[in-house]
Amino acid sequence: MDMTNILILTVGTRVKIVEYFKALPHVKVVCTDASLNAPALYFGDVHYQMPRFTDPTYLDRVLEICEAEDIDGILPIIDTTAFMLSQNQQRFSQKNIKIITSPPEAVALSYDKRKLARFCHDNQLPTIPTFESLSDFKCAREAGQIDFPVFVKPAIGSGSVDNYKVSDMTELEAVLVDKTNMIIQAFVDGPEFGIDAYCDLETGELVDLFVKEKLLMRGGETDKARSVDQEPILSILRDLVRRANLRGPIDVEFFYDHGQWLISEINTRFGGGYPFAQACGKNYPQLIVNNLNGERNQVQNFEYPLNMILMKYPEVVVSSMDSNVLLQSKVG
Amino acid sequence: MDMTNILILTVGTRVKIVEYFKALPHVKVVCTDASLNAPALYFGDVHYQMPRFTDPTYLDRVLEICEAEDIDGILPIIDTTAFMLSQNQQRFSQKNIKIITSPPEAVALSYDKRKLARFCHDNQLPTIPTFESLSDFKCAREAGQIDFPVFVKPAIGSGSVDNYKVSDMTELEAVLVDKTNMIIQAFVDGPEFGIDAYCDLETGELVDLFVKEKLLMRGGETDKARSVDQEPILSILRDLVRRANLRGPIDVEFFYDHGQWLISEINTRFGGGYPFAQACGKNYPQLIVNNLNGERNQVQNFEYPLNMILMKYPEVVVSSMDSNVLLQSKVG
Structure with a gap:
């Protein structure tokens, strides 16, 4: 072969x-x-x-x-x-x-939160209410569409750098002074979910997915999570994949707030938590290799064990500075 | 057996x-x-x-x-x-x-930086100049013993929570307002080293050690390091072990600044970076088991390969919530 x-x-x-x-x-x-x-x-x-x-x-x-x-x-x-x-x-x-x-x-949706908000709005996809300027926010607030507390963060950026929870207008105006490209979002407090999915490179079809509830975050990465049922989130994800024309491995983040699934982030690449999906039986690398070999992937059965607890821990590896050859790994 | x-x-x-x-x-x-x-x-x-x-x-x-x-x-x-x-x-x-x-x-030296500073002072061991109050710092500054920038941090605590680099007196006074149990330390910028050592439980003798230079820190943990020669640091460490009566596995942190090795932290337990030492051939768990079996450990040869690059990466493991049994690990 x-x-x-x-x-x-x-x-x-x-x-x-x-x-x-x-x-x-x-x-x-x-x-x-x-x-x-x-x-x-x-x-x-x-x-x-x-x-x-x-x-x-x-x-x-x-x-x-x-x-x-x-x-x-x-x-x-x-x-x-x-x-x-x-x-x-x-x-x-x-x-x-x-x-x-x-x-x-x-891919642009993954790094500019304004683009993601506009895209979701234009495509009737549920997302966190997002405002690109103080005046937009003030209008919406006067119209009774949003109120404090809000979350202020850079439109472009990841992790929690320069993220602020803000409780009133004075504080909001102070936070925004001297800053550009910030967005104002509704403060959402519900549980957070991460979906690792694969969209066939040829057909664009959502062929497999794995949903985890995040239990513990550290430095923007999910350290502990729990596998949960994909069913409630499937139709929104299918819509998103089709409308955004997503391809390959993706990582989509959702909040669940007041009975609603809200898209909070899209990453058009393997997410940092993908190993949890593979540990539960998924194998997107195989789906990728199938695509590279010119095969289309059939839609998978979407099944995986539920209520599994997924945990990260540090492993070490040693290489020699001189030869750059891996000398030891997983020394037990 | x-x-x-x-x-x-x-x-x-x-x-x-x-x-x-x-x-x-x-x-x-x-x-x-x-x-x-x-x-x-x-x-x-x-x-x-x-x-x-x-x-x-x-x-x-x-x-x-x-x-x-x-x-x-x-x-x-x-x-x-x-x-x-x-x-x-x-x-x-x-x-x-x-x-x-x-x-x-x-053990108290490991969690209260004031105790460590006093201990080092009383025992003529080199450490980072440390002041327990603003007035002490002002006296020392007037005497020309220290100047800005300085580092302000809680006397008790780990990681980089509530740590501030401060460049003048106004800022220092502002930082200390409403805070208690803070220390003021000379700002040391040199390379940082971590020593994983084992002190025999019976004899108290330093029986093995491994020295790494820290190359990359993330969230208070060493993510990348390099194995370096133990010789320059051995006599200070021996002194410290004897005077502090250290036992079992220890993790001692040093800065190298202007030609001086400065003790910055002692942990009277396995440090988070110990797996790097084991990957380079150390085996303190064996030394512990020897001690538990009533044997005294002989001083080891202190040797290990130098210039090894030590790297951490996240590994995952999955357990079932219901049975709490490990189902999968290191799925490759």
């Missing part, structure tokens, strides 16, 4: 993702990172140190590696490279190399 | 520590935590859910488990339980159960 060769960019600490591909038969896994201290580099078959994605030669370098390693598909696992690749899809499709992410308009 | 039975308290996410003991022959590993969502619980032989250490019945419960599981030694791996156990050592020694940590006066 022919080999399927996948290039995973900016692998960082995403060791599990690399391992899942490596466990598939007839797959060569090529990894890159800007730093040789990225542990996941050493879990594939081949690794390359690359310039940062801001380097003007970055895409040329990616193409060089594709040529040298006979790459069939490129998987970006951080937002910035997902965006860059989706914008330059043609340079790769010419050479018959697939980009494993969504088209640029969809 | 007789079994050695060890009880590890509040295991949390310290899966690696549990695994290292589990890998030793003739050792039974009993784990406890207040939460059944603590992943390390499921890596030992037996686990118990316990009340929090603040519960008045906590020690009774520990003794009950010791009786039920015929425990030879108890390993605390967080500061609070280390302190509580060291203070109540007698209740356990009566029953021939060893507490694997330092005596209470030494």
